[in-house]
Amino acid sequence: MATKKAIKKHAVQDWPGGQVNQVAGFRTATLHCGLKSKAEKPDLALLVCDADAAAAGVFTTNLVHAAPVRVSKAALKTSKGKARAVIVNSGNANACTGAQGDRDAESMARLTAKGLGCTPAGVLVCSTGIIGRQLPMEKVARGIAELSSRIKSKGEQGDFARAIMTTDLVPKTAAVTAEIDGAQVRVAGACKGSGMIAPRMATMLGFVATDAALAPKALQAVLADVAEETFNCVTVDGDTSTNDTLFCLASGRAEHPAIKSAKGPAYEAFREALYVVCDSLAKQIASDGEGAQHTITLYVGGAKNDAHAKLIGRAVAESPLVKTAIAGCDPNWGRIMAAAGRSGGTFDPAESSLTVQGFELFRGGTPTEFDGAQVSDALKNREVSIVLMVGNGPGRAKFYTCDLTHGYIEVNADYHT
Amino acid sequence: MATKKAIKKHAVQDWPGGQVNQVAGFRTATLHCGLKSKAEKPDLALLVCDADAAAAGVFTTNLVHAAPVRVSKAALKTSKGKARAVIVNSGNANACTGAQGDRDAESMARLTAKGLGCTPAGVLVCSTGIIGRQLPMEKVARGIAELSSRIKSKGEQGDFARAIMTTDLVPKTAAVTAEIDGAQVRVAGACKGSGMIAPRMATMLGFVATDAALAPKALQAVLADVAEETFNCVTVDGDTSTNDTLFCLASGRAEHPAIKSAKGPAYEAFREALYVVCDSLAKQIASDGEGAQHTITLYVGGAKNDAHAKLIGRAVAESPLVKTAIAGCDPNWGRIMAAAGRSGGTFDPAESSLTVQGFELFRGGTPTEFDGAQVSDALKNREVSIVLMVGNGPGRAKFYTCDLTHGYIEVNADYHT
Numbered sequence: 001m002a003t004k005k006a007i008k009k010h011a012v013q014d015w016p017g018g019q020v021n022q023v024a025g026f027r028t029a030t031l032h033c034g035l036k037s038k039a040e041k042p043d044l045a046l047l048v049c050d051a052d053a054a055a056a057g058v059f060t061t062n063l064v065h066a067a068p069v070r071v072s073k074a075a076l077k078t079s080k081g082k083a084r085a086v087i088v089n090s091g092n093a094n095a096c097t098g099a100q101g102d103r104d105a106e107s108m109a110r111l112t113a114k115g116l117g118c119t120p121a122g123v124l125v126c127s128t129g130i131i132g133r134q135l136p137m138e139k140v141a142r143g144i145a146e147l148s149s150r151i152k153s154k155g156e157q158g159d160f161a162r163a164i165m166t167t168d169l170v171p172k173t174a175a176v177t178a179e180i181d182g183a184q185v186r187v188a189g190a191c192k193g194s195g196m197i198a199p200r201m202a203t204m205l206g207f208v209a210t211d212a213a214l215a216p217k218a219l220q221a222v223l224a225d226v227a228e229e230t231f232n233c234v235t236v237d238g239d240t241s242t243n244d245t246l247f248c249l250a251s252g253r254a255e256h257p258a259i260k261s262a263k264g265p266a267y268e269a270f271r272e273a274l275y276v277v278c279d280s281l282a283k284q285i286a287s288d289g290e291g292a293q294h295t296i297t298l299y300v301g302g303a304k305n306d307a308h309a310k311l312i313g314r315a316v317a318e319s320p321l322v323k324t325a326i327a328g329c330d331p332n333w334g335r336i337m338a339a340a341g342r343s344g345g346t347f348d349p350a351e352s353s354l355t356v357q358g359f360e361l362f363r364g365g366t367p368t369e370f371d372g373a374q375v376s377d378a379l380k381n382r383e384v385s386i387v388l389m390v391g392n393g394p395g396r397a398k399f400y401t402c403d404l405t406h407g408y409i410e411v412n413a414d415y416h417t
Numbered sequence: 418m419a420t421k422k423a424i425k426k427h428a429v430q431d432w433p434g435g436q437v438n439q440v441a442g443f444r445t446a447t448l449h450c451g452l453k454s455k456a457e458k459p460d461l462a463l464l465v466c467d468a469d470a471a472a473a474g475v476f477t478t479n480l481v482h483a484a485p486v487r488v489s490k491a492a493l494k495t496s497k498g499k500a501r502a503v504i505v506n507s508g509n510a511n512a513c514t515g516a517q518g519d520r521d522a523e524s525m526a527r528l529t530a531k532g533l534g535c536t537p538a539g540v541l542v543c544s545t546g547i548i549g550r551q552l553p554m555e556k557v558a559r560g561i562a563e564l565s566s567r568i569k570s571k572g573e574q575g576d577f578a579r580a581i582m583t584t585d586l587v588p589k590t591a592a593v594t595a596e597i598d599g600a601q602v603r604v605a606g607a608c609k610g611s612g613m614i615a616p617r618m619a620t621m622l623g624f625v626a627t628d629a630a631l632a633p634k635a636l637q638a639v640l641a642d643v644a645e646e647t648f649n650c651v652t653v654d655g656d657t658s659t660n661d662t663l664f665c666l667a668s669g670r671a672e673h674p675a676i677k678s679a680k681g682p683a684y685e686a687f688r689e690a691l692y693v694v695c696d697s698l699a700k701q702i703a704s705d706g707e708g709a710q711h712t713i714t715l716y717v718g719g720a721k722n723d724a725h726a727k728l729i730g731r732a733v734a735e736s737p738l739v740k741t742a743i744a745g746c747d748p749n750w751g752r753i754m755a756a757a758g759r760s761g762g763t764f765d766p767a768e769s770s771l772t773v774q775g776f777e778l779f780r781g782g783t784p785t786e787f788d789g790a791q792v793s794d795a796l797k798n799r800e801v802s803i804v805l806m807v808g809n810g811p812g813r814a815k816f817y818t819c820d821l822t823h824g825y826i827e828v829n830a831d832y833h834t
Contacts (some may be wrong), residue, residue, distance in 0.1 A: 062755060224769075238757035320656060327830040334513055341479040364515070366516075367550070
């Protein structure tokens with residue numbers, strides 16, 4: 001499990017307020033091109049590296065994946081893990097849009113490449129928003145031209161994290177500094193995601209910029225590894241999106257020898273920095289889950305192995321009955337055990353114990369004597385901790401999720417197409 | 418798929434209002450023993466057969482299963498598929514209650530057997546309600562004594578379907594007559610279930626009484642077969658209960674030669690009758706799903722095989738985003754395709770088509786030109802039909818589910834333990 005490796009934070013320090021465009025080598029620009037109805041809401045964002053960056057990406061495993069996912073995967077392959085820029089629109093997912101959708105995603109890359117003077121394979125593309133609508137390409141094309149022009153100036157760089165939002169209530173960023181071979185390295189990330197969140201490869205959209213120097217293969221390895229333990233352990237509603245994408249771009253401007261393989265102290269130091277950033281972003285997504293009133297951290301331990309712990313954790317974290325109980329500050333722990341029992345993970349209830357907000361409610365197959373009112377009171381905290389031990393095995397997992405409230409119904413029954 | 422076999426309804430006729438205690442050989446009694454707070458709500462029910470009936474059961478696959486599930490499984494094994502009675506309480510699930518729970522479930526069987534003058538292995542036990550509370554056995558024992566006495570009179574037989582309800586709004590019954598080898602046979606069923614509904618072996622609680630004559634092995638075969646295509650295709654919230662149980666008791670009072678094996682015209686005729694009853698009960702559960710404002714019937718066709726169709730169907734039927742869209746009468750079909758895409762069932766979106774309330778919204782990977790307002794209007798019907806064709810394969814599945822509304826949140830965030 002993640003915490004095993006991430007616990008020694010010797011070299012990694014929080015970088016409060018750090019943004020992707022404050023990492024050496026990176027700039028951003030954003031604007032409103034007309035995909036969102038409100039003109040004050042930016043809906044197009046550009047992240048540019050001064051020179052070719054090492055680039056890695058992890059993508060949704062949904063069979064029904066969006067056109068930009070296909071285009072970005074192909075670009076990373078063609079460029080052999082290098083990229084100059086990422087162009088992102090919000091307000092339209094460009095998913096289930098057929099051949100026209102593919103052409104539009106390719107156009108977004110080509111227009112951006114033209115504006116920046118690079119090859120189309122050097123541009124990664126992301127979209128997020130409603131599924132099944134064709135992109136209004138005139139608006140997008142005008143927007144890309146304007147962004148390409150703005151990015152050359154040193155002025156206002158826009159709010160990248162805000163421009164990628166859809167139903168998110170708050171922008172989500174995280175940043176750290178780390179020391180690698182005596183050099184100070186910065187890692188900053190931004191992500192969005194609030195509904196249709198159950199990433200199986202990455203979050204809805206996540207972007208991490210670093211000035212660390214890594215070979216593309218090492219960068220891909222570390223990103224996939226960290227995503228599995230952070231973004232892939234978040235679930236808001238169990239609905240894996242068609243557009244999930246996480247990119248990491250490394251400008252290599254920090255002054256340390258390039259990390260060329262997925263091992264050694266420099267790799268581990270970078271992994272730790274990336275883990276802290278991604279873990280923070282992942283938890284921010286759960287916390288901003290549609291309608292969320294509680295942020296839930298669920299630990300499963302003692303399982304046969306990590307895979308069984310994950311099955312159990314995902315079932316509990318996605319259970320509507322568990323999530324509504326937390327919404328009601330109700331220590332209805334039987335729902336947690338029932339969800340674990342149907343998860344497909346094997347365990348013996350008689351060997352299990354369950355602790356909520358520090359109160360042990362169930363042990364050895366039998367309820368404990370607890371004060372329901374006291375536990376209910378403790379559940380009024382926004383942060384909820386659930387620890388489910390299912391035996392004495394080595395398997396562990398951690399999940400971030402949120403409660404299921406009237407707010408989720410409002411957002412999703414009223415968000416009319 | 419079910420409909421293949423169930424379509425020739427030649428011998429099966431609806432029996433409006435038929436109840437389990439109107440089938441030759443069966444009687445019921447119910448009362449309020451004090452498990453529910455309101456005295457006007459019955460919470461204990463007894464179903465008795467005049468002589469030993471052939472009995473079959475299918476049970477939850479949840480690892481965390483309730484004490485009565487363990488006791489009933491053992492009883493069926495000891496009695497070699499015979500039973501005289503079923504004792505059921507609502508208001509307390511007797512699940513996660515440890516050794517005390519096992520002793521209490523055994524006491525329920527023993528006390529009922531004593532009252533009726535049969536062996537404890539001839540009594541099946543069911544419980545439904547809150548998880549993790551010990552049964553107040555004094556109240557239950559007094560109730561069982563009173564029921565055993567009442568059942569010997571010919572008077573008021575109680576409302577069995579109502580006595581087994583928890584958060585259900587309406588009692589659920591279904592009944593048919595069928596002709597087997599020239600004899601008229603009756604099949605009547607009752608079930609309960611509204612939340613924690615995603616049966617993987619049976620519904621929350623279901624009971625079918627018939628006067629058909631079947632050997633226990635043939636009865637077990639037909640019940641398991643029919644449950645798989647009816648109750649196991651219902652999902653309200655994806656939360657498989659700890660107590661799911663479906664029993665079928667056959668008194669053998671109908672005048673046809675006993676059905677001894679799982680083949681032949683008599684078996685098929687009985688299967689058809691049982692299918693119609695179970696399918697109706699299953700749909701009634703979806704329709705009375707907690708907070709339901711729409712009853713959704715989802716057909717998946719054209720899949721590689723039935724297993725893939727089921728994976729796809731379950732993911733769509735359990736998707737909170739699909740269910741909230743239906744609640745909002747919103748033809749947001751992208752959510753259906755996204756849920757199908759993450760299901761684990763394989764298919765090619767470019768070969769797929771999606772029809773909602775008779776309107777084709779998506780075909781060959783691309784949205785059709787449809788009138789959103791018209792589809793939205795059609796979705797104001799309580800009954801919603803979704804047909805998802807995912808290719809040209811032979812695999813099919815059908816699911817019953819309901820929408821996800823404020824009512825579900827109210828029932829489950831406020832149903833305080």
